[in-house]
Amino acid sequence: MQKVTWNIFIIVCLKLILDSILSKSLIDKWQSQSLKKSFGFLDKPSKIKSKDHNTAQQIHEEVFSEFDCLDCANCCKSIPPIVSKRDVKRISKHLQMSPSEFEDRYTKTDSDGDRVLNASPCRFLESDNKCSIYEVRPAACRQYPHSGDHLFFENLSHHKRNAKYCPALFEILKRMEEIVR
């Protein structure tokens, strides 16, 4: 019985090591290629829209199963997320402060007139790349990079810009490009 437990422990450790290697190799690829890739297929939405939405969803799930956001956190370090009234209500309750106190302390209005979190890197980002308000984080954080939950086609015009920040989206676009070519 002890031997079985030991074997399971080794398998779990090996899987963690392999996942980490895979995750880091996607980040390396993104760092070396993201400025060179233009993803021209995103400029032809009519061609892309003929493709099955499920394919994009499948690729999204495939890439995120190979990738650990805790190795990255680049979105939390560089893009202040939009916070809706609903987000404000939920997060302020969690932090035991009033919605207006939360808005004053943690949000600002950006140049597009949207209410966003007011610091980059985000003040809720911890040193190990975890989010200190993960359970109640803004919906925009939950949805980023807007390629899952069948959102891929609704956000075609944002993908090029987001791929400059997000290694996972960069990989999703590369795999989509292979299919729509």
Ligand code: SF4
């Ligand atoms: S930038 Fe993309 S890959 Fe990195 S943590 Fe954010 S969602 Fe995950």
Ligand code: SF4
């Ligand atoms: S609230 Fe959490 S998930 Fe959203 S940007 Fe800040 S640290 Fe990241």
